[in-house]
Amino acid sequence: MRLFRYLAKEVLVSTAGVTLILLLVILSGRISNYLGRIADGKMTFESLFLILGYHIPSFVQMILPLAFFLALLLAFGRLYIENEMSVLFSSGISKIKLAGYTVGIALIISSVSASINFWLAPYSEYKAAEASQAQDQLSAFDLLKPGRFEGSGQRTTYIDSFSNEGWMNQIFLSDVTSKKNHSLPILTFAANAEQIRVSEQEDRNYLVFKNGTRYEGKPGTANYRITQFDTYAVRMESKEGRAIDDAYTKTTPDLLNSNTLLDKVELQWRISLTIIIPILAIIGLSLSQVNPRQGRFFKMLPAILLMIFYIALLIWGRTSLEKGKLPIQLGLWWIHGIFIFIAAVLFAQYNQVFERRRAKPPHAAAANTNEQPK
Structure with a gap:
């Protein structure tokens, strides 16, 4: 347990740091967009931080899997560079046990992600839609500034x-x-x-x-x-407010009881953002092993490209499902199946399964040496 706490601290602290950095980058872009709307007289300055705050859980919803994957690569890469992993393996810690610890850390992140995906993000998006609708009900004279x-x-x-x-x-x-x-x-x-x-x-x-x-x-x-x-x-002119019934603003029980295509796709999307984390954990563990002479960033680029391809494929699958180009029965599960297979292959290579199978058994080699020609 002491080793698990040590690894969890390394990964979770790095995940929080990466999440904060990525969140600040997204917020800076959104703030500039909202300031432009305020300058055009389309919303009040007081509502800027309210609406922006409601959108933060949705931003974290997308950032968290990426931040965890990058944090895992950085944390475990540092342990390999500083030979701490070599010490762990020489102390009797197997790669299977290390994988168990990694999946345990991933489950902690997945529980946080699930609470955001299934409860907090839909609620906050509903409140953001309410606040935006209240801004749309304001007339141009409600947004006037004296002297301008x-x-x-x-x-x-x-x-x-x-x-x-x-x-x-x-x-x-x-x-x-x-x-x-x-x-x-x-x-x-x-x-x-x-x-x-x-x-x-x-x-x-x-x-x-x-x-x-x-x-x-x-x-x-x-x-x-x-x-x-x-x-x-x-x-x-009076502006009529429309009902807030977008799929991303609905609660998870409402999505479970709905037969609408968009609601079913939204439910699969929320589940996907949760189960992607353990899959990325195994991929990140397998690609984090580096030689101290190579540097911790040697496998960072291919790992990031693989992660980007995973996310891009999920986004493409979601869009195709919403447009009816893919059957809803197939859903997004086939994408996860592909990357579960990739994670299994990478972990088998990381655990040197293929090398051990190619190696000749010792008793077979001894039999060949003792065999006399006829």
């Missing part, structure tokens, strides 16, 4: 400030309408404006302007109209 022009081209909005009562002060609104197949610019200036919900049952919202002027027409033409008003109300 929002929008692009001839559709632009500007407000000077917000009052304590929620009124927008000194508002400018530029829009374009179509009349008789011609684009007609409309400019609205108002001292104040406020959003008002008239009927919650029908979800009717109005933007009410106070004390302003409305200009309609192209400058320099005779067809121009100027309207001064005390109160001017514009009905705002």
